[in-house]
Amino acid sequence: MVKIKSKWTCQQCGYEASGYLGKCPDCSSWGTLVEEVSAKDNKTASLKFDKLSDSTPLMLSEIALDENIRYKTGMAEFDNVLGGGLVKGSLVLIGGDPGIGKSTITLQSSGNLAKNGLKTLYASAEESGSQIKMRSERLGVASDNLYILTETNVEEIKKGIDEVSPQVVIIDSIQAVYSMHISSSPGSVSQVRECCSILMNLAKCKGITIIIIGHVTKDGVIAGPKVLEHMVDTVLYFEGDRYKSYRLLRTMKNRFGSTNEIGIFNMESTGLTEVKNPSELFLSERLDTVTPGSVVIAISEGARPILVEIQALVGPTSYPSPRRVATGIEYNRVLQILAVLEKRVGLNLSKQDVYINAVGGINTQEPSADLGVALAVATCARNVTVDASTVIIGEIGLSGEIRRVGNLEQKVHETKKLGFKKVIVPASNIPFKDKPEDIEIIGVSRLIEAISKSISTG
Numbered sequence: 001m002v003k004i005k006s007k008w009t010c011q012q013c014g015y016e017a018s019g020y021l022g023k024c025p026d027c028s029s030w031g032t033l034v035e036e037v038s039a040k041d042n043k044t045a046s047l048k049f050d051k052l053s054d055s056t057p058l059m060l061s062e063i064a065l066d067e068n069i070r071y072k073t074g075m076a077e078f079d080n081v082l083g084g085g086l087v088k089g090s091l092v093l094i095g096g097d098p099g100i101g102k103s104t105i106t107l108q109s110s111g112n113l114a115k116n117g118l119k120t121l122y123a124s125a126e127e128s129g130s131q132i133k134m135r136s137e138r139l140g141v142a143s144d145n146l147y148i149l150t151e152t153n154v155e156e157i158k159k160g161i162d163e164v165s166p167q168v169v170i171i172d173s174i175q176a177v178y179s180m181h182i183s184s185s186p187g188s189v190s191q192v193r194e195c196c197s198i199l200m201n202l203a204k205c206k207g208i209t210i211i212i213i214g215h216v217t218k219d220g221v222i223a224g225p226k227v228l229e230h231m232v233d234t235v236l237y238f239e240g241d242r243y244k245s246y247r248l249l250r251t252m253k254n255r256f257g258s259t260n261e262i263g264i265f266n267m268e269s270t271g272l273t274e275v276k277n278p279s280e281l282f283l284s285e286r287l288d289t290v291t292p293g294s295v296v297i298a299i300s301e302g303a304r305p306i307l308v309e310i311q312a313l314v315g316p317t318s319y320p321s322p323r324r325v326a327t328g329i330e331y332n333r334v335l336q337i338l339a340v341l342e343k344r345v346g347l348n349l350s351k352q353d354v355y356i357n358a359v360g361g362i363n364t365q366e367p368s369a370d371l372g373v374a375l376a377v378a379t380c381a382r383n384v385t386v387d388a389s390t391v392i393i394g395e396i397g398l399s400g401e402i403r404r405v406g407n408l409e410q411k412v413h414e415t416k417k418l419g420f421k422k423v424i425v426p427a428s429n430i431p432f433k434d435k436p437e438d439i440e441i442i443g444v445s446r447l448i449e450a451i452s453k454s455i456s457t458g
């Protein structure tokens with residue numbers, strides 16, 4: 001007889017306890033332990049999996065090197081993020097907010113893969129066949145090599161895979177599928193873990209590339225246990241501003257490539273299109289006449305340089321304590337920059353409200369944005385402007401010194417590409433290797449010096 005066991009599992013971190021606890025001893029979150037009943041006996045669990053390889057140890061030199069086969073998704077930005085395409089037999093997890101476009105990017109790339117002659121199975125546990133058909137009509141996805149399966153049971157999906165023998169499988173989403181061997185509800189930690197291990201076994205034993213879609217929690221991490229991220233080969237996050245059309249695809253972990261790459265897409269009614277030049281997108285609405293408080297900065301998103309406009313608005317406050325509002329720039333960083341401006345430059349902001357916005361909905365934590373933010377505030381407070389053809393790069397220290405930044409060469413080259421004439425950079429980054437022609441590079445070592453050198457006199 002199968003023994004019924006009950007355990008309490010933390011839905012945040014996967015910690016297991018024999019009884020209810022209000023606070024998880026492992027991750028310290030409150031109220032996350034949920035009772036899960038398991039009707040599984042260990043014998044059947046271990047029998048379910050195929051063996052990965054013969055269990056005999058081999059010398060490293062004896063192991064034959066498999067040809068590194070990568071499938072192109074037909075979206076260069078997606079391929080870049082993956083490190084050059086989907087690796088055969090790999091397990092890729094894509095997480096993202098509701099409605100961000102996870103199903104869209106995967107269906108679009110499945111269409112492309114199928115068109116390239118790869119048998120692709122799109123297994124949806126969230127949508128009906130006709131819903132998927134509607135989306136595929138809208139995206140212009142059609143191929144005889146693309147199979148759709150609407151199924152929530154992972155064992156049935158496995159049967160479907162055996163039937164079709166696809167090279168690529170998409171699971172939409174891991175939180176909606178369940179295994180018969182676990183009696184807790186779909187989306188619970190044990191279900192997610194079990195289903196993922198079944199899929200991992202399939203990927204590794206049969207050499208099938210599997211893309212798993214995962215939901216994210218309100219804290220922005222992939223729902224389910226952290227082990228899910230350990231089990232898969234690549235973890236990608238699909239992000240973006242709900243009210244803007246651009247989307248970013250970032251790598252969190254990649255066993256087959258760098259984690260520095262990001263992909264930028266534009267969501268249109270016909271699907272996702274690639275954005276080849278993101279700086280143009282972020283600067284597209286910039287006014288021709290520069291206003292006080294507007295500054296262009298260069299930041300890095302992954303390994304990619306992007307130019308962004310920073311806007312500041314400074315004005316007398318009508319509140320007992322002045323307001324500080326930052327959109328797209330970390331709030332505490334802004335407070336620190338304002339404190340340095342007050343102490344080291346003598347700018348009095350104690351009775352002024354300060355609003356900062358990184359235009360275009362980008363969210364950056366890069367320290368090289370500091371100097372641009374400081375200059376946006378200083379120029380708005382003093383009603384002067386920074387020359388329209390100048391880009392500002394630099395990190396600010398608490399003593400008002402300008403600190404060295406990373407990836408400066410790429411940032412300067414991007415600046416040149418977009419037709420800017422002057423770049424203010426940290427003096428410690430000079431001498432500058434590989435300086436592009438027709439661009440003036442000015443090194444500054446203190447904040448006050450940066451302000452005097454960037455203010456336009458024209």
Ligand SMILES: Nc1ncnc2c1ncn2[C@@H]1O[C@H](COP(=O)(O)OP(=O)(O)OP(=O)(O)O)[C@@H](O)[C@H]1O
Pocket residue numbers: 096097098099100101102103104105126138267268269270
């Ligand atoms: N007709 C349309 N025109 C333009 N954009 C559309 C259209 N239909 C859908 N979209 C975009 O696609 C998004 C939904 O995409 P998709 O269903 O791929 O998201 P998802 O991440 O899979 O969502 P979920 O978490 O609900 O599964 C919408 O939020 C919207 O931005």
Ligand SMILES: [Mg+2]
Pocket residue numbers: 102103104126172
């Ligand atoms: Mg979806």
